[in-house]
Amino acid sequence: VGVVIAIANQKGGVGKTTTAINLAAAFAQRGRRVLLVDMDPQGNSSISYLDPRSMNCSTYEMLTDGQNDPSDYVYQTPVQGLDIIPARINLAKLEAKLVGDFDAPFRLKDRLEILQERYEFVLIDTPPTLGLITVNALVAATYVLIPIQSSFYALEGTDDLLETIEKVKARPNPNLRVLGVVVTLHDRRTTLAREVHEHIKTVFGAKTFETVITKSVRLEEAPAYREAIFTFAPNSSGAKEYAKLCEEVMSRV
Amino acid sequence: VGVVIAIANQKGGVGKTTTAINLAAAFAQRGRRVLLVDMDPQGNSSISYLDPRSMNCSTYEMLTDGQNDPSDYVYQTPVQGLDIIPARINLAKLEAKLVGDFDAPFRLKDRLEILQERYEFVLIDTPPTLGLITVNALVAATYVLIPIQSSFYALEGTDDLLETIEKVKARPNPNLRVLGVVVTLHDRRTTLAREVHEHIKTVFGAKTFETVITKSVRLEEAPAYREAIFTFAPNSSGAKEYAKLCEEVMSRV
Numbered sequence A, B: 001v002g003v004v005i006a007i008a009n010q011k012g013g014v015g016k017t018t019t020a021i022n023l024a025a026a027f028a029q030r031g032r033r034v035l036l037v038d039m040d041p042q043g044n045s046s047i048s049y050l051d052p053r054s055m056n057c058s059t060y061e062m063l064t065d066g067q068n069d070p071s072d073y074v075y076q077t078p079v080q081g082l083d084i085i086p087a088r089i090n091l092a093k094l095e096a097k098l099v100g101d102f103d104a105p106f107r108l109k110d111r112l113e114i115l116q117e118r119y120e121f122v123l124i125d126t127p128p129t130l131g132l133i134t135v136n137a138l139v140a141a142t143y144v145l146i147p148i149q150s151s152f153y154a155l156e157g158t159d160d161l162l163e164t165i166e167k168v169k170a171r172p173n174p175n176l177r178v179l180g181v182v183v184t185l186h187d188r189r190t191t192l193a194r195e196v197h198e199h200i201k202t203v204f205g206a207k208t209f210e211t212v213i214t215k216s217v218r219l220e221e222a223p224a225y226r227e228a229i230f231t232f233a234p235n236s237s238g239a240k241e242y243a244k245l246c247e248e249v250m251s252r253v
């Protein structure tokens, strides 16, 4: 049964999507069968691999359509071995639609159960909030991977995220574990970034990945060409660092 | 009566907070009375000017406490002429607390009415979502200022934001207008940034501010010292660009 990893941090713009799309491609490059589930209504992971016009159905329909076969919502990507369930803006309506529904936090978990048999890794990209959508991802996941940008605001928000993770662990998903924390958008030249990085290592200890993802314009460009970093710019720092992160993740699961 | 400007974009990490704290300080430097309202539960604007331990009450209490004098929630900042109503994580509970309340979208507008008499500018920082919190800011505002990062994902999300603004204009706040779009975190050296900038100008036309905010590490560092960019690094590109943006905003209101 596949390992399910949610990529979450309610701070905006810290590299959740960039980590989801490149880590998923790194697993696929190693011959694993990977499913990327986009649970962000902005659909940034989805447009990194698919033409928005080609998406007839999406995560929202899968979570609200009752009992269709969940594989009806799966699309292939240009990356061999990597499939995706895309998100559209209608996913923003999920919370309002499921208000008062006792099993609301379990919708994604239930729908993924069948798909987990067919994939070795399932990665879930989440929006920058701690609402029902992110809770669904945390309930469905075995692990949560936390990207943290090495910047001043980054550290203030992590308490709230850890608190939410503890609440999810207490009742809906006792198996949830923090896979680790990865420092992203890192600029080795600045003192602030180095200081925050040190602080992250102090706060998270052994949970902090050795691999640090530094700022690289190639990572920003690749999604515009619907390519993973490994084919778009194979010798870039982004490609090497996400390959290294992939090795570290595989050693922990 | 003060001009109320909401700073909004549901894409995360595009410089909403950085624009709110520096534009507010720029108005104050010109001798105007300015109030910064932090409506983001992460409280990034708040910690840019206040010690989190000194905040006994916050936006959440102001919006839910019934009829206390709203100025009980106002704090002075280190910047002369700039006051702030800080946010704490409890603001994330606002949506659940106001479910079913007919005047839920008007809470902030009602509570700001008295304060607008005392300030010439009221700036509202918002979270990276389009839920009830951001709707409250859009209903209370006369203008909305949209920071957009010159990156691939930036353009995909603007339709949803403009749609939300139109919905707010249709009923709860017919006076709401788009003040303008400012390009942020811009890196003149990359082709992608230049291309996206051109595209933003095509999409938004005259609404696009002339001023572009380029990437500058000084802007990232200033909040760690609880200083506005104008005193922290007066000769930096960030200080000059936000001063220029302030001039442009004042010419439009």
Ligand SMILES: Nc1ncnc2c1ncn2[C@@H]1O[C@H](COP(=O)(O)OP(=O)(O)OP(=O)(O)O)[C@@H](O)[C@H]1O
Binding pocket: A011, A012, A013, A014, A015, A016, A017, A018, A019, A040, A044, A126, A127, A128, A184, A185, A186, A213, A214, A215, A216, A217, A219, A220, A221, B010, B011, B012, B013, B128, B151, B152, B153
């Ligand atoms: N290591 C990096 N080097 C350079 N640019 C990066 C890097 N990681 C992410 N980016 C860019 O920074 C921006 C924010 O990253 P991304 O969209 O992945 O963050 P996010 O956490 O998913 O944002 P949101 O909170 O909106 O979902 C994007 O424009 C992305 O291309």
Ligand SMILES: Nc1ncnc2c1ncn2[C@@H]1O[C@H](COP(=O)(O)OP(=O)(O)OP(=O)(O)O)[C@@H](O)[C@H]1O
Binding pocket: A010, A011, A012, A013, A128, A151, A152, A153, B011, B012, B013, B014, B015, B016, B017, B018, B019, B040, B044, B126, B127, B128, B184, B185, B186, B213, B214, B215, B216, B217, B219, B220, B221, B238
């Ligand atoms: N012009 C700039 N140059 C360099 N760094 C910047 C600039 N503008 C913002 N930043 C940095 O980029 C990160 C994101 O900016 P900021 O937090 O202001 O965005 P935001 O839209 O408020 O994020 P959120 O969606 O989480 O509220 C922060 O670490 C900030 O310090």
Ligand SMILES: [Mg+2]
Binding pocket: A016, A017, A018, A040, A044, A125, A126, A127
């Ligand atoms: Mg994202």
Ligand SMILES: [Mg+2]
Binding pocket: B016, B017, B018, B040, B044, B126, B127
């Ligand atoms: Mg912010």
